[in-house]
Structures are given as structure tokens and as C-alpha cells.
Amino acid sequence: xxxxxxxxxxxxxxxxxxxxxxxxxxxxxxxxxxxxxxxxxxxxxxxxxxxxxxxxxxxxxxxxxxxxxxxxxxxxxxxxxxxxxxxxxxxxxxxxxxxxxxxxxxxxxxxxxxxxxxxxxxxxxxxxxxxxxxxxxxxxxxxxxxxxxxxxxxxxxxxxxxxxxxxxxx
Numbered sequence: 001x002x003x004x005x006x007x008x009x010x011x012x013x014x015x016x017x018x019x020x021x022x023x024x025x026x027x028x029x030x031x032x033x034x035x036x037x038x039x040x041x042x043x044x045x046x047x048x049x050x051x052x053x054x055x056x057x058x059x060x061x062x063x064x065x066x067x068x069x070x071x072x073x074x075x076x077x078x079x080x081x082x083x084x085x086x087x088x089x090x091x092x093x094x095x096x097x098x099x100x101x102x103x104x105x106x107x108x109x110x111x112x113x114x115x116x117x118x119x120x121x122x123x124x125x126x127x128x129x130x131x132x133x134x135x136x137x138x139x140x141x142x143x144x145x146x147x148x149x150x151x152x153x154x155x156x157x158x159x160x161x162x163x164x165x166x167x168x169x170x
Contacts, residue, residue, distance in 0.1 A: 025142040028085055028102050032140075035059045035069075035169035036148065038131035045160020055130040057169050066106075068129040079127040081107035089137045089153045101141035104150065108136055133164055 025031045037054040056070040064082040069075070088095050089103045108124035115121070126136035135154030142148050146168040151161050 025145055028140065028142065031142055031145050032060045032085070032104075032148070033062055036166040037169050038164055039167045040163075040165035042149075042163040042165055043160050044163060049165075052131075058129060058131065058166075066127060068127075070130075077129075081109060081127045083107065085140070089139075091137075091153065098139055101139055103153065104138040104140040106136040106138075131164075133162065 035057045036059075037057045038052050039054065040049055041052055042049045055072065056068055059067045059069065060083060061067065064084055065078060066081075066083050067076055067078045070077070084105050084107075085102050086105070087097050087102055089098070089105075090096070106126040108126045110122050111125045112120055112122050113125075124136075133150065133152040133155060135152035137153040138150040139153055140148060140150055148166045150164045150166065155162075
């Protein structure tokens, strides 16, 4: 009887722990779908994590579209630009591959910008929202299906790599 109780207790413990732990993400293209809020900034070099109060949420849609919902003004914006995932990024010419994780790309469009000097230039512009780091190419890893880490592949900092940590919005 004691042995049966021990086996039963072991089964209950193992079943409970498996249901509480997310499985590894095997398909980033479907895992990214949905609404995400920026909740932390993490500086790897300084080993400092800072809580972040989200200004809204970013939504990744199945057709490659993305949208931003702003909490302050209660406006949902569907961007013209698309997003896509692969393992290649480009910096100043040659292509590079990431070994771990993938690359999240935001499409850019050519727009004319007029500066205060009156000079007009055409520049590549991607989607812009308050809870996004600078750049349009990001290294993406998932801790689990409800937590993703992004850092810009286009921004270098002397203070170290700055990770943006997003949680899935239920």
C-alpha cells in the first residue's frame, strides 16, 4: 500500500510539473502570432533588468501584417509594412546568419523626409511604435511560447546588448 501511494504521488508530481512548464518553441512562425507587450529591458553586459510599463501591444498577424494598439489614445494601427522571419540579416553589405534564434525583419519603405534646413531626402523607414527598439532587423529568441526576447541587429551600444523582453498578452 505504501509503495502504491509513493508511485501515485510521483505520478501526480510529474504530471503537475509538466503542465506548468512550457515546451520548447519549435515553430517560431506560428509562435510569434498574437499580441505582445514589452515588459522588461535587460542589459546583458551590465546584468541589469528593468521593468517596463507597456505603452500598448504589438500584434503579429498570420498574413505577415503587424499592428500596434496604443493604450493612451486607444487607437489600433495596422501598418502598411509587413514582417517576416528567417536566419539572415544584412549590415553594411554582406549577409550574416544567426546561429541561435532567428531574425525578425520589419519591411521598410522609401519615404521623403524634409529636414529643418529645408533639405529633402529619401530614406528607408519601417513601422514605428513606442515599444520598439531602433532598427528593422532583430535577433529573436523565445524563452517559451509566452516570452520572446528581441535585440536590434542594427544598433550597437558601448553599454552592451539591450534585450527587449515581451510577454504574450492574453
